[in-house]
Amino acid sequence: MYKLSPMSHSDLDLVLTWRNDPRVRNNMYTNHIITEEEHRSWFEKASRDPSKRLLMCLDESDEPVGVIAFSDIDQAHKRATWAFYSGESSRRGVGSEMERLALDFAFENLGLEKLNCEVISFNMPVIEFHRKYGFRVEGIFRDQYSRDGATYDVYRLAHFRKVWLEHVRPALARSRDGQISLFRPGASHREQVTIGRELVNRFAEISGDSNSVHLDDQAARAAGFQGVLAHGILVAAGFSRILGTIFPGPGTVYLAQSLQFLRPVYPDTQIEYLLRVVSVTGRRATLTTTVSTSDGEIAVTGEAEVLLPKTEAQ
Numbered sequence: 001m002y003k004l005s006p007m008s009h010s011d012l013d014l015v016l017t018w019r020n021d022p023r024v025r026n027n028m029y030t031n032h033i034i035t036e037e038e039h040r041s042w043f044e045k046a047s048r049d050p051s052k053r054l055l056m057c058l059d060e061s062d063e064p065v066g067v068i069a070f071s072d073i074d075q076a077h078k079r080a081t082w083a084f085y086s087g088e089s090s091r092r093g094v095g096s097e098m099e100r101l102a103l104d105f106a107f108e109n110l111g112l113e114k115l116n117c118e119v120i121s122f123n124m125p126v127i128e129f130h131r132k133y134g135f136r137v138e139g140i141f142r143d144q145y146s147r148d149g150a151t152y153d154v155y156r157l158a159h160f161r162k163v164w165l166e167h168v169r170p171a172l173a174r175s176r177d178g179q180i181s182l183f184r185p186g187a188s189h190r191e192q193v194t195i196g197r198e199l200v201n202r203f204a205e206i207s208g209d210s211n212s213v214h215l216d217d218q219a220a221r222a223a224g225f226q227g228v229l230a231h232g233i234l235v236a237a238g239f240s241r242i243l244g245t246i247f248p249g250p251g252t253v254y255l256a257q258s259l260q261f262l263r264p265v266y267p268d269t270q271i272e273y274l275l276r277v278v279s280v281t282g283r284r285a286t287l288t289t290t291v292s293t294s295d296g297e298i299a300v301t302g303e304a305e306v307l308l309p310k311t312e313a314q
Contacts, residue, residue, distance in 0.1 A: 002097040004068065004105055007054040012043055015056075015067055018087040027085075027123045029145065055105070057084075057098050065094050068102045070110065078113040080106065099133050100172070107161040114160055120145055121153040131279040131286065132185040134168035135159045167282035183285065183308065188276040189247035193238065195230050197267035203234045229264040235300055238273050239289045243306055247275060248285075251309030255284070259302040263293060270294045275304070283308045 007015065016039045018024055025031045034042075046052045046069075053070040066086040073080040082102055086094045106115045117135070119127045131137070135157040144154040204210050209231055212219035217227045236259055243252050265271055271291050278286045285308050291300035 001060060002065075002101060003058050004055045004101050005058055007043070007047075007056050007067070009043075011056055011064060012040060014064060014087070015039070015043075018067065018085060021087075024085045027120065027126070029120075031147070051080075053110070057086075057094075057101060059094075065091065066098050068098060068105070070106065072116075073110065073112075075111075078111060079116065080110065080112055080114075081116045081118070082106065083117060095129065099130070100169075103133065103159060103164050103169070106159075107164055112161060114158055116156065116158050119155045119157065121155060127155050127157070128278060130157050130159075133159075133172075134163050134279060134281045136286075163281055167284075183248045183277060183280065185277050185279055188274065189242060190272065190274045191242070191246075192270055192272045194270050195235065195265065195267055197228070200228065200230050200234065200267050203231055207231070207233070225264055225266075227266060230267055232259070232261040232265075232300065235265045235271070235291055236289075236302070238291070239275065239302075239304060242273060242275055243287075243304065248306075248308055253307035254304070255307055256305040257289070257302060258304075259300060261300055263297055263299040265291065265293065265299050271299065278303075280308070283310070 016034065016036060019034050019039065025034075043054070046054055051071065051073045053073065055068045055070075056064045057066040057068060059065050065088040066084060068082065068084045070080050070082045084098050084102060086098065088094050103115065106112045116138075117130065119130070121127075121140075127137070136159070137155055138158045139156045141154040141156065143151045145152045200214055204214055213223050213225060214220075214228055214231055220226075220228045236257070239257065240254055243254060244250065271293055274288075274290045274292065276288045278288055285306050287304045287306070289300075289302045289304050290298055293299050
């Protein structure tokens, strides 16, 4: 069983090796090679700071496998920020164990109500990893971080005591006992459809959106399109149909949907819907939702949040 232990002076040489590993430092805000003097100064200062906690993650043999660091610990508002990195890149499951231990420590040992973290956008796998354990994206700081002439967004994620203790942790325990739902993180649904021009005309009538780019080829071409284009909301309505009737199906309640319309969808051409489960917390699930055109380009992208039918909830 993995466990946490306070970082000590005896851990510093190993931790410095991990911090300077390109696999670790390239995903940090500060990605330069850290000197021993700088490293020890960081440790001494953090050790005296009551708003910080530096922890080592130990495996079953008490061998160090990673670091978990809490910062900005605010007991008045019961919140903090955290980060972690594994020193054992070749061992499967270390990240999962560290995530669970960190969340337990935050909400039980530190007594927090909210735990935050920030991830740079070039590290999307870590963002998705956190979300599988119940973290939610609270916001995206656009063009927040620059490196080597490129600018990146920073994702702010958060987790909450009630969500972890009452929903996510019990669901993880059930999944390890073989009671996992088929509607789990990573599960997906893909299908190809064609939106006919008659359906576009009917939607214009029902919605009252009679914009000429949806009804008149000449007007659409004058606006820079190949011809009339389907209403974006009509295209996105396919998400509702899939969620409510197929994946996961009847009983699903649509809670929220974000949308970005990137390319036009033309009537009578084939498009592909792809829905993929990102996280499941109790009965709440978050999915990525995309529509691709026949040439493989993304036309619509977004994210949906749904309340699962009771038969699908973990």
